[in-house]
Amino acid sequence: MKALMLAGGRGTRLRPLTHTSAKQLFPVANKPVLRYGLEAIRDAGITDIGIVVGDTGDEIRRTLGDGGDLGVRITYLPQEAPLGLAHCVLIARDFLGDDDFVMYLGDNFLVGGINALVEAFDGSGYAAQILLTPVDDPGSYGVAVLGRSGEIVGLEEKPDSPRSDLAIVGVYMFSPAIHEAVRAIRPSARGELEITDAVQWLIDHGHPVHSHRVTGYWKDTGRVHDMLECNRIVLQSLTGRLDGTVDDRTEVIGQVVVEPGAVVEESVLRGPLIIGADTKVLRSYVGPFTSIGDGCTLEDAEIEYSILVGSATVRGVSRIEASLIGRDVEVTAAPKTPRTHRLVVGDQCALRLA
Template sequence: MKALVLAGGSGTRLRPITHTSAKQLVPVANKPVLFYGLESIAAAGIREIGIVVGDTHAEIEAAVGDGAAFGLEVTYLRQAAPLGLAHAVLIARDYLGDDDFVMYLGDNFIVGGINAIVSSFGRERPDAQIMLTRVGDPRQFGVAELDADGRVTGLEEKPAQPKSDLALVGVYLFTPAIHEAVAELKPSWRGELEITDAIQWLIDEGRRVESTAITGYWKDTGNVADMLEVNRLVLESLEPRLLGTAEGSELIGRVVVEEGAVVEGSRVVGPAIIGPGARVRDSYVGPFTSIGADCVIEHSEIEYSIVLPRASIEGVGRIESSLIGHDVEVTPAPTTPRAHRLVLGDHSKVQISS
């Protein structure tokens, strides 16, 4: 079995971060989301993996390399434009050959891994196997309809009037039969080749499509709120570790201070992680916060946030529920005249207390 990991796409819901960074490399607990998926694939015993990349290919390739660090053999497959999940299968046809494969969306996060479903698929070998979970607003997802016996009878991508609350999780398992289905597809109303339409073709042709209800935690980390929630979840499992230095400071609970990091005159309440080379001085770092490598936090308070490498936050009050990008500088505004001074990229969202 091979794996096909989708790491293209523009990540519009994470702008402005994704104007300059691949959404799959935004970190959770100081590790890119994509890496958790690669580790799950390797843990399931899969070694050959094709990664579909787009405009951010250089960044993805630099981060993952040849895959050896994960115990994988990586082949990169260029997708000229994000034209749908089924389009990714189409361009990977030669790479996949006649092998079964698992398709994994690189910005999805699944607790518990995929070992069980990969083993089940290997034993039973349906033409397709999908993972489902109940969601509050199924209009944002691919939606499955099941009959009274739990068999998949229909699929629809982002329906205006969903027929169930069962959303497709971003992991799919296929035999080579999926290539027949993909070859028959026409673009949807979104202008994309939909994987839901391909699976529906299999159903209509009498092929065997199975579903599994996910028992662990799943998130599509496509927006800031979901990124922060996944970061919270991962930090919950931290084991405290002090590899850097903490002078005149309180480290309370599950706190990780990485090598080369310095915490001075500060209070850090876990779960929280301070990345390598970071400096926290005369500050408060609250629960569910990830401070990236070489960041500077001085005379400030921050909680329930993700701070990417080399950012600096100096002399500001309290920051909460924030995602702060690479090399960002956050400083106090002049006290007079009282005004907000902003330099914002396209598609930014700002909340200001007047």
């Protein structure tokens, strides 16, 4: 069995962060989201992985290389434009050959791995296996409609009036039958080749399609609050270790990871949280569910339930929460001035001012 990892999306819902970086490389607990999926695939015994890349392909290549450090073999498959999930299968035809494969969306986060799902599909005779989970806003996802016996009778891609609350999770199992399906369908009204249309084609032509309800934690990390929630879930399973330098005037509470080279002085660390390598935390409070990347600086600051990417600086600011702060960002206290706001703000930002 092979795997097809999709990492070509533009991440419009995470802008402006994704103007300068691939959304699949945004860190959760200081590890790229994409890497969690690759590890799940590897742990299921699949080591031959094709990664579909787009505009951010060079950054993804630099980060992952040939996959050797993960124990897998990566083949990169360029996609000239985001033309739909089924289009990804189309351009991966030569790589996939006639093997069964798992297709994994690179911005999806699934706790518990996919071992059992791969085992259930292997040798089952199904043409496809899709994962479903109930959601509050089904119109934002592909949705499955089930019959009275639980069989899949229809699929809809981001419908205006959903007939079901069962969203299709971004992990699929396919037999080679899917290749005929993706060649047969036509672009949707969005101008994309939809994987839901391809699976519907399989159903309409008598191919067995199995569904499986996800009982564990799943998130599409395409939005800010989803990213923070995933970070919270991962940090909950943290085992504390203090590999950096923490002085005796610092209070450490709960599960806290301080990576090598980090320095913490006169601060309060209330876990679960992680502080990256070569980061400095001085006279600051770091609260629960916070990930601070490598090479950051916190000085006379307070922060919790947030993610700081590498080389960010927060100085003299109280209090930051539920925030994503990108690479090389500097957040400092304003000088004592009249109570006015003077802003220089890029496109598609969100500000909340006291």
